[in-house]
Amino acid sequence: MKRVFITGAAGFIGSSLVDRLLSKSIEVVGWDNFSTGQRRFLESALKHPNFTLIEGDNLDLPALTQAMKGCDFIFHLAANADVRFGTNHPRKDLEQNTIATFNILEAARTNKILSIAFSSTGSVYGEAKVIPTPEDAPFPIQTSLYGASKITGEGLISAYGEGFGMHCYIFRFVSILGERYTHGHIFDFYKQLLENPSQLKILGDGTQKKSYLYIQDCLDAMLHVTTSARTEQTPHTQIFNLGTPEYVEVNTSVATICKALNLTPQLIYSGGKRGWIGDNPFIFLDTKKVTSTGWTPRCDIKTGIIKTLTWLQKNPWVYDARSH
Amino acid sequence: MKRVFITGAAGFIGSSLVDRLLSKSIEVVGWDNFSTGQRRFLESALKHPNFTLIEGDNLDLPALTQAMKGCDFIFHLAANADVRFGTNHPRKDLEQNTIATFNILEAARTNKILSIAFSSTGSVYGEAKVIPTPEDAPFPIQTSLYGASKITGEGLISAYGEGFGMHCYIFRFVSILGERYTHGHIFDFYKQLLENPSQLKILGDGTQKKSYLYIQDCLDAMLHVTTSARTEQTPHTQIFNLGTPEYVEVNTSVATICKALNLTPQLIYSGGKRGWIGDNPFIFLDTKKVTSTGWTPRCDIKTGIIKTLTWLQKNPWVYDARSH
Numbered sequence: 001m002k003r004v005f006i007t008g009a010a011g012f013i014g015s016s017l018v019d020r021l022l023s024k025s026i027e028v029v030g031w032d033n034f035s036t037g038q039r040r041f042l043e044s045a046l047k048h049p050n051f052t053l054i055e056g057d058n059l060d061l062p063a064l065t066q067a068m069k070g071c072d073f074i075f076h077l078a079a080n081a082d083v084r085f086g087t088n089h090p091r092k093d094l095e096q097n098t099i100a101t102f103n104i105l106e107a108a109r110t111n112k113i114l115s116i117a118f119s120s121t122g123s124v125y126g127e128a129k130v131i132p133t134p135e136d137a138p139f140p141i142q143t144s145l146y147g148a149s150k151i152t153g154e155g156l157i158s159a160y161g162e163g164f165g166m167h168c169y170i171f172r173f174v175s176i177l178g179e180r181y182t183h184g185h186i187f188d189f190y191k192q193l194l195e196n197p198s199q200l201k202i203l204g205d206g207t208q209k210k211s212y213l214y215i216q217d218c219l220d221a222m223l224h225v226t227t228s229a230r231t232e233q234t235p236h237t238q239i240f241n242l243g244t245p246e247y248v249e250v251n252t253s254v255a256t257i258c259k260a261l262n263l264t265p266q267l268i269y270s271g272g273k274r275g276w277i278g279d280n281p282f283i284f285l286d287t288k289k290v291t292s293t294g295w296t297p298r299c300d301i302k303t304g305i306i307k308t309l310t311w312l313q314k315n316p317w318v319y320d321a322r323s324h
Numbered sequence: 325m326k327r328v329f330i331t332g333a334a335g336f337i338g339s340s341l342v343d344r345l346l347s348k349s350i351e352v353v354g355w356d357n358f359s360t361g362q363r364r365f366l367e368s369a370l371k372h373p374n375f376t377l378i379e380g381d382n383l384d385l386p387a388l389t390q391a392m393k394g395c396d397f398i399f400h401l402a403a404n405a406d407v408r409f410g411t412n413h414p415r416k417d418l419e420q421n422t423i424a425t426f427n428i429l430e431a432a433r434t435n436k437i438l439s440i441a442f443s444s445t446g447s448v449y450g451e452a453k454v455i456p457t458p459e460d461a462p463f464p465i466q467t468s469l470y471g472a473s474k475i476t477g478e479g480l481i482s483a484y485g486e487g488f489g490m491h492c493y494i495f496r497f498v499s500i501l502g503e504r505y506t507h508g509h510i511f512d513f514y515k516q517l518l519e520n521p522s523q524l525k526i527l528g529d530g531t532q533k534k535s536y537l538y539i540q541d542c543l544d545a546m547l548h549v550t551t552s553a554r555t556e557q558t559p560h561t562q563i564f565n566l567g568t569p570e571y572v573e574v575n576t577s578v579a580t581i582c583k584a585l586n587l588t589p590q591l592i593y594s595g596g597k598r599g600w601i602g603d604n605p606f607i608f609l610d611t612k613k614v615t616s617t618g619w620t621p622r623c624d625i626k627t628g629i630i631k632t633l634t635w636l637q638k639n640p641w642v643y644d645a646r647s648h
Contacts, residue, residue, distance in 0.1 A: 087487040087488065090426070090429075090430065090484075090487075091426075091430075094422075094423070094426050098418075098422060098476065099418070099423075102414070102415075102418050105414075106414065106415075125463075126482075135463065136462035136463050137462070137463050138460035138461070138462065138463070139449075139459065139460050139461050139462070139463055139464065140463065141482050141561050141563065142478070142479040142480075142482040142483045142486075143482065143483065143486045144483055144486070144487070145480075145483045145484075145487060147479070147483065148476075148479030148480050148482065148483040149479075151475060151476070151479045152422065152472075152475070152476040152479055152480075154466070155466040155471070155472030155473075155475045155476055156466075156469075156472050156476075158450075158465050158466040158467065158472065159466045159467065159468055159469045159471065159472040160414075160469075162466075162467045162468070162601065163411040163414075163468070163469060163601050164411065237465050239465065277486065277487050
């Protein structure tokens, strides 16, 4: 890993990975279309001599192919991560997740880049029957367009791995928390409480159980696996769940946030087991496979929530940046 | 099921389904781009007052949406089924399988068609660890672009089912045999023996184990399930393996063909466990789920092979038709 190409480099996870790799003296080419990425996340990286930022879209295959030149490893993190509103714009998932991933693989093939890591999601398990859910859980039925687009990305990457001898790492994330978090329930709850501290609207009945992982733990895990678990034999694809060995109810998360802010808003539930169509009321991944490689998370969920909230309090600009 | 839309209507399975539905007095709209479909397969259907043929491509969403008008059920059978040469043209799988399926779903949504059946494949199990492989086998790793494109189709269809309240039937086929078979090992072997009866080249070492289903059994199964196993509750997607409770080695299949033709060619093996990159050396599906609905296959594999061979002998034109 000498010169790394990162898609979604201006995103939450992408920009954090950029900084981490630069701190390890690795050259980084960041690629982003800035549809949701934030230039401010790359402020520090842009001052670094080992960093190159190229603005472009994954649907532009010639530009993508050109941008990747000379790289030896790809972290493909760019995605339309709008899990909740998938049914409002199904073509967006198709283009920005499915066709995008295809183009990344074609560009990699042209450039003879043989290593790729991909950010997938625990949502690919649909409504899992085995909880905590291991990587080889029973073949799931997809329940969201987001999950469907990620299972597509996984399938394409695995097939390219087999067909063209690539080394592929697929990471199925729980929700990621921490500095630069700009998307998800803490973001939404804190926004509501900024606007009206006396009331908090919660999707579903608040008993949905979710798991979260702190961004720096997530980066540790990805780098640990991609630098230590390289395999020369088939299958060319290795799949790892990334998460913590715990989960929290949405209600617990709400209580943590309200206590940290010293607020006691009225809680208004939309009701129902699911927050939205395709929402999974219980996401909890079995992470024994990744911990058996020697990585363990250092931050628990509650600490992750507090760190995220603290960062949002110090960076109110993200609410304006994300509202366009 | 009053007016049925069939994609790939001029193909092997599609045209057979057209004839079957017409014989049951169901109106049929056949849709095909004739990239591999055969007009001769629709000769009889075209004389039937309940049949409408519309030539068009799944990538043309406006035409597709228009063509589907007034239908209440979709059999989405069109696909680039070129399993073996996937790595030669990865974009073809993306366009003709993935984007095509997306367009079918969007056209269905526009036309408020709430029922869809989809021809998937046992290849989605990759190299299955559980054999015979049930529908809820351990979450597989894809090994072929064809399998990846079919898992994508499954994912999209399931997500639409959940998101838009559609009733979805996914059939994971073994290889289908019988009249109008124009693609696969019997087709290839017979072609070779026509050209040179003294020699037969076999991909791999001949010990690959595969399962096959006779076309009329396949149609029986799909119609039995879609007319009897309709469910009103979630999940909106039902998945069924379709196959027979047996498998044969490629060598056995070769022996059956040679005996039927009264030939004793020299057998030349390319060697190796797999016939090609991404080939699965053992495909055998557990079909207990579909047989528990009351359907059972009537034709065994050997009979299916003989029927196929007999049809090819009577229809040598398919070799010219497929060679362009």
